Amino acid sequence: MFAAENGLKGDPRLEAISQAIRVVPHFPKKGIMFQDITTLLLDHKAFQDTVDIFVDRYRNMDISVVAGIEARGFMFGPSIALAIGAKFVPLRKPKKLPGKVICEEYELEYGTDCLEMQVDAVQPGDRALIVDDLVATGGTLSAAIRLLERMGAQVVECGCVVGLPEVKGQCRLNGKPVYILVEPREIDNCRHDISSEFLNVQCSG
Amino acid sequence: MIRTPSLLRRPFFSSSSSPPPPSSSCILPPPSLLRPHLISTPISLRCSAADSRSPPNREMATADNQQDPRLAGIASAIRVIPDFPKAGIMFQDITTLLLDVKAFRDTIDLFVDRYKDKGISVVAGIEARGFIFGPPIALAIGAKFVPLRKPKKLPGEVISEEYSLEYGTDKIEMHVGAVQAGERALIVDDLIATGGTLNAAIRLLERVGVEVHECACLMELPELKGRDRLGDKPLFVLVQSSVDAHDYH
Numbered sequence A: 001m002f003a004a005e006n007g008l009k010g011d012p013r014l015e016a017i018s019q020a021i022r023v024v025p026h027f028p029k030k031g032i033m034f035q036d037i038t039t040l041l042l043d044h045k046a047f048q049d050t051v052d053i054f055v056d057r058y059r060n061m062d063i064s065v066v067a068g069i070e071a072r073g074f075m076f077g078p079s080i081a082l083a084i085g086a087k088f089v090p091l092r093k094p095k096k097l098p099g100k101v102i103c104e105e106y107e108l109e110y111g112t113d114c115l116e117m118q119v120d121a122v123q124p125g126d127r128a129l130i131v132d133d134l135v136a137t138g139g140t141l142s143a144a145i146r147l148l149e150r151m152g153a154q155v156v157e158c159g160c161v162v163g164l165p166e167v168k169g170q171c172r173l174n175g176k177p178v179y180i181l182v183e184p185r186e187i188d189n190c191r192h193d194i195s196s197e198f199l200n201v202q203c204s205g
Numbered sequence B: 001m002i003r004t005p006s007l008l009r010r011p012f013f014s015s016s017s018s019p020p021p022p023s024s025s026c027i028l029p030p031p032s033l034l035r036p037h038l039i040s041t042p043i044s045l046r047c048s049a050a051d052s053r054s055p056p057n058r059e060m061a062t063a064d065n066q067q068d069p070r071l072a073g074i075a076s077a078i079r080v081i082p083d084f085p086k087a088g089i090m091f092q093d094i095t096t097l098l099l100d101v102k103a104f105r106d107t108i109d110l111f112v113d114r115y116k117d118k119g120i121s122v123v124a125g126i127e128a129r130g131f132i133f134g135p136p137i138a139l140a141i142g143a144k145f146v147p148l149r150k151p152k153k154l155p156g157e158v159i160s161e162e163y164s165l166e167y168g169t170d171k172i173e174m175h176v177g178a179v180q181a182g183e184r185a186l187i188v189d190d191l192i193a194t195g196g197t198l199n200a201a202i203r204l205l206e207r208v209g210v211e212v213h214e215c216a217c218l219m220e221l222p223e224l225k226g227r228d229r230l231g232d233k234p235l236f237v238l239v240q241s242s243v244d245a246h247d248y249h
Helices: A013-019 A044-058 A071-084 A139-150 B070-077 B101-115 B132-143 B196-207 B226-232
Strands: A022-025 A031-034 A065-069 A087-091 A100-107 A112-118 A126-137 A153-165 A176-182 B043-045 B080-081 B090-093 B122-126 B144-148 B157-162 B169-175 B182-193 B211-220 B234-241
Touching: A013 A044, A013 A176, A031 B122, A044 A071, A044 A153, A044 A176, A044 B132, A065 A071, A065 B234, A071 A087, A071 A126, A071 B101, A071 B132, A087 A112, A087 B101, A100 A139, A100 B226, A112 A139, A126 A139, A126 B157, A139 A153, B070 B101, B070 B234, B080 B132, B101 B234, B122 B132, B122 B196, B132 B182, B144 B157, B157 B196, B169 B196, B182 B196, B196 B211, B196 B226, B211 B226, B226 B234
Parallel strands: A065 A087, A065 A126, A126 A153, A153 A176, B122 B144, B122 B182, B182 B211, B211 B234
Antiparallel strands: A022 A031, A100 A112, B043 B234, B080 B090, B157 B169
């Protein structure tokens, strides 16, 4: 679901957040219009507003854990966790986390990758928010949901700064709602054909 | 000046355990019982050429020579994992601190208290654990956050700085245009070991005319002498820890 359609219609903060995100054409490869949130992090007000919008939404939902996906989820998740009084759990690429971990595989365009979580990070009864900068195919978020559920946590929602408007209304991943602040932007005068790879994605159910 | 006695926090061992043998082995205490030393903090280590290398517990502390009561909770929230990522390394795992809401908040508050009125306009965080601590600090002190990343992660134009590893080299990168000459920066990472990455970060920022005010880490491994690689840049850490398994007894 998009913030503008869920209580924040016309909120000027959303337009400023959208404009603060830089679009880098053909990164990491041709056809992909990369939504670069690092420029948002340079805009203190827009960055603060981003965190505040998530905090306002989640502060009264009894969230006990915020899980952030490496590495850009680390840039947003901890500030949200601190403000709502939740613990922060990093979800990482393989072999980065010490101690005992569980792993969930997810699909890439070619091949698979793995997302890991420490086994003692969450307990049954924990209510979790998963945070990442952007949702595209939903593959990584789905793996994150499965990791948390395997350890008995209840995933309340996924929160992303940028997400695709493929499905108007509620977009769900593994049955979980996804809350998105802004849509991706395109460069208007890009002379190259924009391949559908990045834009033509599904929200997996 | 009143010198606060060093507070040495030793991990708690059950009466049935004996001190670990000299070589790393499976009878080391379980990771949950290993904690870093809390020596005397906050420790502000000014690294100018004129400084002598005095032992940590005699370093000049900041204006309040009292130990901040929040530091005990922070030190005890960090766990040590032996033999990760490889045999012989005592890994300082801050993920347990992130699970302790009060300790995590206190960590950020300690840095924010120190840096909030210092005219710092940019906080640079080193991938990836620097991304966890840097942004909350940046937001609280009104600074922008700049991620310093491994190669090929940042889109668009970057500058990079190479640094030495034990075997070979690595690089960190920063976006062109993220910072401007004349800005004042704080560099944040979870831990300083050899200081190689922090040194590269300092060089990256200075190359574009930024003044590096200080490097801030949760933890230092003083035996690795990382602070010696920071040139004249000061280092501020909350806790120090030994790399040596022998010290955990």
